Amino acid sequence: MKVWEIAERFGLENMRLTEAPEPVPGHGQVKLRMLAASINYRDLVVVQGNYGKAIRPPVVPMSDGVGEVVALGPGVSRLKVGDRVCPTFFPDWACGRPRDAVMQMDRARGASRNGTLCQALVVDERAAVKVPDYLSNEEAATLPCAGVTAWNALTYGTPTLPGDTVLIQGTGGVSVFALQFATMMGARTIVTSSSDDKLERARALGAGDVVNYRTTPEWHQEVRRFLPEGVDRIVEVGGADTVSRSIKCVRMGGVIAMIGVLSGARSAIELPLVVMRFIRLEGITVGSTEHFEAVVKAMAHARLRPQIGAVLPFDQAPVAFEKIKAGGTFGKICVTM
Numbered sequence: 537m538k539v540w541e542i543a544e545r546f547g548l549e550n551m552r553l554t555e556a557p558e559p560v561p562g563h564g565q566v567k568l569r570m571l572a573a574s575i576n577y578r579d580l581v582v583v584q585g586n587y588g589k590a591i592r593p594p595v596v597p598m599s600d601g602v603g604e605v606v607a608l609g610p611g612v613s614r615l616k617v618g619d620r621v622c623p624t625f626f627p628d629w630a631c632g633r634p635r636d637a638v639m640q641m642d643r644a645r646g647a648s649r650n651g652t653l654c655q656a657l658v659v660d661e662r663a664a665v666k667v668p669d670y671l672s673n674e675e676a677a678t679l680p681c682a683g684v685t686a687w688n689a690l691t692y693g694t695p696t697l698p699g700d701t702v703l704i705q706g707t708g709g710v711s712v713f714a715l716q717f718a719t720m721m722g723a724r725t726i727v728t729s730s731s732d733d734k735l736e737r738a739r740a741l742g743a744g745d746v747v748n749y750r751t752t753p754e755w756h757q758e759v760r761r762f763l764p765e766g767v768d769r770i771v772e773v774g775g776a777d778t779v780s781r782s783i784k785c786v787r788m789g790g791v792i793a794m795i796g797v798l799s800g801a802r803s804a805i806e807l808p809l810v811v812m813r814f815i816r817l818e819g820i821t822v823g824s825t826e827h828f829e830a831v832v833k834a835m836a837h838a839r840l841r842p843q844i845g846a847v848l849p850f851d852q853a854p855v856a857f858e859k860i861k862a863g864g865t866f867g868k869i870c871v872t873m
């Protein structure tokens with residue numbers, strides 16, 4: 537089978553399409569013929585060698601994808617040949633609260649040899665989630681990291697309720713899912729973006745109010761204009777450049793779901809504001825198989841469709857990395873096998 541990998545040295549220019557032996561499922565495992573994969577910003581970070589010291593080549597990139605079960609190892613009871621499933625992001629985190637033992641980053645999918653950018657993959661059956669028939673392969677491929685992260689940004693701890701207000705930063709993969717989920721949950725949403733065109737796309741998906749954070753750098757003041765008491769929840773992907781503003785426009789007792797650090801990983805924040813305003817800064821790192829199953833159940837009920845921005849053939853997979861690096865695409869960038 538063919539597989540894209542970083543064999544020895546990190547760097548997009550070092551991604552190679554190579555031949556690897558067909559994997560054989562062991563006890564409790566299934567073999568997937570991969571159908572599609574989908575890129576996250578995090579996959580670019582991995583390939584560039586910036587995902588932490590524990591991650592070393594060889595790496596098969598990308599955490600998100602979907603495949604068809606083509607072979608069963610001994611002892612498999614939940615899945616059968618022909619099922620269409622997504623591998624989960626943290627193969628060891630089935631359910632329950634986050635724990636060190638199940639969240640090692642070097643074993644997260646796409647940070648080791650077990651990424652989805654390959655023609656065949658063996659996974660534990662308990663680390664695979666069946667996807668609904670109404671989703672295309674490309675749509676299903678977007679769920680494991682982007683979909684589950686957005687879901688937990690809105691539901692972890694105190695869940696979003698109908699009528700809640702949610703501020704979503706940017707229109708990247710996680711953020712568009714968060715917009716779609718928040719709209720499905722009956723929340724009032726505000727979306728920020730650097731692009732008026734993308735804000736129009738966000739409006740079409742249900743965004744109530746929109747702010748261009750490039751032309752309105754003090755966007756938090758605009759949020760306060762829409763909602764004088766502040767917003768109930770913020771999906772924070774900007775990091776260093778945005779978190780201080782988020783603290784200023786979240787309501788007393790509100791939640792800032794800390795997802796990404798796109799503008800930088802270190803920030804001096806005014807801690808007294810967090811303390812005195814009962815603000816909850818909640819770190820989120822993707823989620824478990826149980827979280828993923830909740831996503832699929834809710835999506836199937838609402839017939840919610842992920843947004844697809846570009847689809848590339850397998851032999852052009854590095855273009856997906858260039859596209860996410862360049863930004864500009866609204867909707868997920870996928871690769872078909």
Ligand SMILES: NC(=O)c1ccc[n+]([C@@H]2O[C@H](COP(=O)([O-])OP(=O)(O)OC[C@H]3O[C@@H](n4cnc5c(N)ncnc54)[C@H](OP(=O)(O)O)[C@@H]3O)[C@@H](O)[C@H]2O)c1
Pocket residue numbers: 575576577578681682685705706707708709710711728729730731734749773774777778794795796797798799820821822860863864
């Ligand atoms: N914690 C987790 O579990 C988890 C999971 C997935 C991703 N992440 C992290 O979340 C972030 C987003 O990932 P992604 O895959 O969704 O990325 P993506 O698809 O590449 O989206 C990036 C988008 O973020 C927006 N953005 C960039 N800088 C911004 C800023 N300063 N303020 C507001 N928005 C800004 C831009 O939106 P516009 O083009 O509209 O301006 C950009 O298009 C990354 O840092 C990633 O590592 C974390």
